[in-house]
Amino acid sequence: MTTSTSFSKTSLAAHLAAALFPAGEILPAPEPHQLAARVAGYVAHRRTHRWLLTAGLQWLEWRSLPHLHRRFSRADVAQQRAVIETLSNTLFSSLLLRLLSLPFRAAYVLEEERASHMGMPRIQVPAQTESFRWQQQVTHASELDGEHTIEADVVVIGTGAGGAAAAYELASRGLAVVIIEEGDWHDRRHFSGHLPDMLRRLYRAFGATITLGNAFIPVPIGRNVGGTTTINSGTCMRTPPAVLARWRERFGLAALTEDVLAPWFDNVETMLRVTQAQRRYVGPVGDLIERGARALGLTQVAPLQRNAEGCDGQGLCQFGCPTDAKQSTNVSYIPRALERGAFLFTGMRATRLLRDGKQAQGVLAQGRDANGRRVTLRVEARATVVAMGALLTPLFLRANGVRNPHLGRHLTLHPCGVVNAVFPDIDLHNGRTIPQGFAVGDFAEQGLMFEGCTLPFAAHGVLSALYGAEFVRFAERYAHTAYFGFMLRDTSEGRVRRGIHRDLPWISYRMNKKDFALFLRGIDTLARIYFAAGASEVLVPGPRQLVSLRSVTELDAFMARSHRPSDFLITAYHPLGTARLAADASDGVCDVDHRVHGWQGLYVMDGSNPPTSLGANPQITLMTLASRAAAQLAETLTETGA
Template sequence: MRANQIGSWKNSNIGFQRDFIRYFESLATLALYSRQERRTLIRREANYQGADSEIGAPAELRAEIVVIGSGPGGAITACLLAEAGRDVLLIEEGEHLPLSSCTPFSTEEMLQKYRNGGQTVALGKNKIAYVEGCCVGGGSEINSGLYHRTPPEILEHWRKEFQVEALAEKDLLPHFESCERDVSVSMLPHAAPPASLKLHDGATKLGWKSLEVPRWYRYEDAVPKSAIGNSDKSRAGRQSSIGSRQSMTETFIPRFLNAGGRLLSSTRANRIRQNGDGWLIESAHKSSGVIRIVADSLFLCAGAVHTPALLRRSGITHNIGNSLQVHTTAKIVARFSDDVNSADMGVPVHQVKEFSPRLSFGCSISSPAYVALGLLDHPEAARETSRTWQRTAAYYTMITSEGRGNIRTLPSFRDPLVRYSLTETDRRNLSDGLRKLGQILFTSGATELYPSLTRGSVLRDDSCLSKIPDVLPDGLANLMTIHLFSSCPMGEDKSKCATDSFGRIHGFKNLFVNDASLLCTAPGVNPQGSIMAIARRNVLKFLNK
């Protein structure tokens, strides 16, 4: 009887019932596949470095410049300011942990380094799960490290539509090049994983543009970014080498500390207030309690959700948190007749850009746990994961959404309410993306496809792709994103922009935003390269360099 009730809720027409069952299925799946991860963690715990390089947490602190948030925007901001000789305090809500504290893309990493253990969602007719880093280094500590420059046509759109100054491709080129050197953006020095090559081969056979995306990884035999476009065959004979992710805790955070910067982790900024020409930050340390921090200048780099949330809690609301955009993704789990997956596969690196920026395709993390999660809509296939995962991989279609979201704070609630609305065009593009992704995968030899659609059918050949509806029905697609931006857009058009062209909030002195919130619209590519280059540009403007 209990199984029947669970089944009826899982297939209910009431969204809450479906979501409730899916939530606990996800937790059970992660628990099932986390036992091996825990054994790995025990071996790694001896490598914890902790926060030995940090300052203490007194009741009051003073700094010339305070930076809130230590992700890609905040880390580069704090580093360059400290290296210019400024007195800088960097505060971060999450803990200070080394990359070696847990296995990448594991359940333990979600608990250690994700906000709310990865259990965050944008509400709406079509709920979109999203993840944020909550640790020193932010999202750079948990993402795949794939790197793109902002497409020139996107920069031109921002420049014209939002009246952003000094944002032509030539203006950002030195900032891209500097950031790429600093985080060792490079190509794989060996052949890509088989699951990644399946995507590439299928697209190539269809005549669609597919490319290997560089990553900010350091390899002893790295191929420089200038080698983009070289075929995988030129590297196929090389042996696999283990690289190290060049996250913020490996690059800009150590530089910041070496330059005399002060770092305080496990500290949440609750509210900011004007203090003469400067700012007072009302904060709380995890162990020490309330801290008052006084600064002459303040940079907010807490991400596209928590930067606007902090501003709105502080009564600063004009064009703040009203224009959130995301890259919405839907997934297909593909099964092949040959092995495409392995325990050390790592991150797939190919993306199909034939229909970009409207649609992009890629291969996701495909550990057994992630494969099983991708099969929750297909329970019989999910039960076979332990036997079939080596022949299985997860893939995604990503759209550049025309929908918008907003961020609002609620009394007595720690986290903000995030809402997002997909348009009919968005839902049509997601359907088109799933069909085209299916076409790529069948062309590359997939035998079964399992789309992430509630009540979705198993697809066994090209003729089955017509079962995917022309427009995804509201509430039946299981969507997610890892790219959030545009909640405090920059530009001189004060009717739509929260900040000026260089991140200073309109109408305020010495108050800046310098993270993903500034991006005017969805860039259509992984945004970290854009965030870092624009942050560097803005800091140098602040320093009059």
């Protein structure tokens, strides 16, 4: 009997499915056993996920005893919904319930018939894509066997914003470059928009990386060729001049002036084809936000700059672009690096730094062949560039002998808040517009940047904290629900340590009072923008509830209450700073040229480099810094010779 079949016949899973999703006005109730079978399919090939799901169901079965005096599966559906409502209002149980319900929500909203009820267009995935000569220089672990040793001038670990830009710059200057990537290569044929499949293919740990502190903050990161650039929204912003000035003054990075970086910014923006988002694909939300913002006297309202020339607004940026309009590094930098002679090995995890004392000499990487046996790749190189991202780079460096008091510390996140609003008479074209295409920048210098537009229908349902009839009603209002958010230039700092699993580092982060005050200002301002635009209802989501406000008076009363960070839905997408740049080793991990202090041949070029929070979406900054540093490295290696 297959896992899917046995699971679908488990009464407990079917009971939960029935309790979670009653029939609505538009959406019919799902058949419980069929939905349970779909959930089973999501975890069929993942032993750990099957175990966690089974454990979660058993927790719910027995957690119901104090409330119902019977197990969950022995109660009627009304009682089951009542206990779910009770558990959703407690701190720890609400978190467990939300995690348990997540695959059930996904199965519910991803059903094609349900999406068609909501008027969602089907994603057009190409049957085939073009073939290029450079693809011959991509080797997956499954194509190898045993142990292999190769030599290179530089080995780059990671293909995200920093690693890809560095690899391109190094290869363009005639150096022999080998790129190691733990994830797989995917092209637009794979970008179907099917949430479980995209999470499995493109995200590390299914997007489950999360901070622990005075709020649980999800920090999803990519694991694929392209890294997090494949799953970001494509927003392109240069490093604010005030931030560069602080780096020069506080960290001694005198070389990082606007004049020095200007040509590098230009090169990056040319490579990414940066242009302003088209208003027709921003959608009605942009018009509403502009109307409300201007009514409040705000003036810096405009479509965002993006790396997606030719975007047709399918709204899938976070799950891979099916048209290749978005110039994530799997489309831009990596192919061009390969065209210039670089070699890419995918499905290979860097496990050990090759070194002689503090002289880096390359890297050892491991993967699995077609039969599941371990394969080893030894890359001997004159220089090693670590570009694994702000959450993993410090762990790799520490595990391989780097000792610095700042390593793994000073983590900033750009914490993000979201406020929804209901416009019952307006079709907002959700699911047919750019996920993040419009901005209000009046408070950017104060550390508060408003950005947003829409989410796919699947994400709309999966991210909700509601259950039962309220969840179904919320899902049915998708076409009339506006999404917009904001991010903070945070002064709070966190720390990254090794976790219980390599995919789940221990990330600690506490939002300080200054940042939380700014966060509350973001909630208040965005709610007022919505009301000024004519919203009938403003919704403030939290991990345990969705607060509904119907007037400015109710908003004032809500803002006058005492709040904590854990009361709000906070997410983050820009981890930075854990191997920060500084002129002196007493102040940071890497010097201005990105070389690890005290080491030879060891460099870091990724999101761990920025010494402070940016207050701007970071991919342009990371590519610019990495391009400049790689050019410096290429010059050094060329001068020293073979």
